[in-house]
Each structure stands twice: as C-alpha cells, then as structure tokens.
Amino acid sequence: MPILFVGGTEVPPMAKKRDWKKYEQELRERKGKIAEFLLSIPTKEQLLKELEKLNKRKRGRRFEIPKSILLFFHFLKHIFRIDDRLLVEYLSRLLNKIIPREDFFVHSTIVKRRKDLDLKIPLGITPEKLNGKRIYFDGMCLRVGRGGYYRSKRYHTEVRYLKIGVFTNEKGKVCDFTIGDEHDAEINMIREKMSAIRNSKPEAVVIDGAGSAKDIIVSLTLSGIKPVISASETVIRKARSIPPPHLCARHKRQDTLIWEDYARQQIDHDKWKKETGHTMRWVFSEGVFSSFKRMFGEEAVCRTQKGLHDEVCVKFLMMDGVLPSLWG
DSSP, X not given: XXXXXXXXXXXXXXXXXXXXXXXXXXXXXXXXXXXXXXXXXXXXXXXXXXXXXXXXXXXXXXXXSOHHHHHXXXXXXXXXXXXXXXXXXXXXXXXXXXXXXXXXXOHHHHHHHHTTOOOOOSXXXXXXXXXXXXXXXXXXXXXXXXXXXXXXXXXXXXXXXXXXXXXXXXXXXXXXXEEEETTSOHXXXXXXXXXXXXXXXXXXXXXXXXXXXXXXXXXXXXXTOEEEEOOOHHHHHHHTTOOOGGGOSSOOOHHHHHHHHHHHTTSSHHHHHHHHTGGGHXXXXXXXXXXXXXXXXXXXXXXXXXXXXXXXXXXXXXXHTOOOOOOO
C-alpha cells in the first residue's frame, strides 16, 4: 500500500483506512507479550544476587523481597485488579518456593515498599526522541473506582473521573502523560509540559482546540516550533477583520503579530487542516485511547495520587510492549 503524505508528514497506510482485522491482530500480539511477561519466573540465583546487591552496606533490618518482585506484582495488581492482601499471600507462596522461609510476608511492609517504586515512561519528552519530529497531545477520562453509573444510582454515590493528558510521537507511542482531576483544564496540562516540549525541539505540536491559547502559540512559535493547533470559531471570525500589519497605523507587539498570523492562517479552516495534517490527529493520539480502553477498560481502581499515576503508567507500558527486564 502506498504511503500517504499530509503536510510534509509521513502517515502510515492505516491513516487512510483502518484495517480492523490487522488492528485486532496487533492487540492480540500485545496481549501475548503481556502473557509471556507474566509467565516468566525468576530463579533462586537471580533473586539471591539481587538481594545481596540491595543489602550491600545497608544498616538495620535487611531486605527480604527484591525490587524486581515488587515491580512484577505491581504489574499484576493493575492489570488484573487483584486485592492487595490476596496479592501478598500469592507473593509469599511464590517466594517460599524459590527461597524457603518460615513465615509469610507482612501486607503493610510490602505495600509501603511498593510506594517507593519509581515508575515512568522511558525517555519521555526529550530531544533524542522528538527532535525534528511531531508531537501530538490529547486528553481522555477514566472512571475512578468500580461500578460506574449503576453503583451511583443504587447507592447514591458520586461518579468521579480522572483526566489524563497524553503526549505521543509520530508512531503513536506514548512519550509522556500527566494526570489531573476531571475539572482540570487540558490547557494547564499542556502548560505543565511546555518547558520539556521547547527543549525537545519537535518540528510541530499537534493539538485540538484545547491548546488554543495565546501564550502557547507565541511560546511555540518563538522556539521555532510550528503550532498545528485548531483555533476557536470566535478567533477565526475576528481574524477576517484584522488588517495586514503594514496597514496598521500603530506598531503592534511581536506576540500580537504572531497570534494574528496564527488566526489568519485558519480563515479557510478545512484547507488549513488538510495542509497541516491536523485531520490525521486521530491516528496518533485518539487511536492510543482506543487501544488503552479496549485492553484495560475505562476504570482506574487506585485511590491515592501515587497509585493512580503508577496504574496509568503500568498500563501504558503494557500497551506499548515496553516491559521491564526483571530477572536479568
């Protein structure tokens, strides 16, 4: 199949017409990788070597559970939504088969140590990953807790949502994400990462109307980054009556000129979308949400801020097939 080019950007054939059979096959392959990851069992030598390294020069009570085991069970918890106490019991049985000990592990100790794990997307928004390429942003919502509308109606509880802003590259791989409350504006999520975006020096930033703010447009333009961001109808309507800069009697500020030029380019909005490749945004950002919800559902079950971050991060890592090497 031929490659389609939109606005100078190479777009895969699936952007023109999605092959649903191929898409389902890709999801099955991703789940196959997850199954292989979960079926991997460490050897006694690997665990003892890791414990020896963890306890080197350590004062006080020695570690008896390696970090790799904690990380492994972190993945089990978030993929299969297993209760912590059941998980600890299974963890004790697994470790006792590999490294025999007299008693079971304590639930609170494991949970406390698991909170210290540093989970993050590899590389993130960096020049090594995005220099000269495009970065896409979009937001999605997940329900917090189980039950949804049925539980809310039956028990008169409030249905809360988690808003997630996701940054992806030209291959649809997640570069970074940020989490907020359902009432948080997506524009604030973009502002939170603006410093990293400018430093990564992408060719363009593609966002829907949520990113249409003067400070965002000016900051990207001054950094040499093309803002492929849809303007609101009000901004486009005003742009029709804006005179060209050389006809203005008074000299305008630089940020005002940048904003007016941004708005003027979108007077013919349909043409602008096709020329810049804004119409293909669904391939690289919204397609990620489709895969995420089809694989893991539309709920987030953790309650604490750290737990919610780790749950979302684990699912993105599983979805992209970026699984940690635990026992090597």
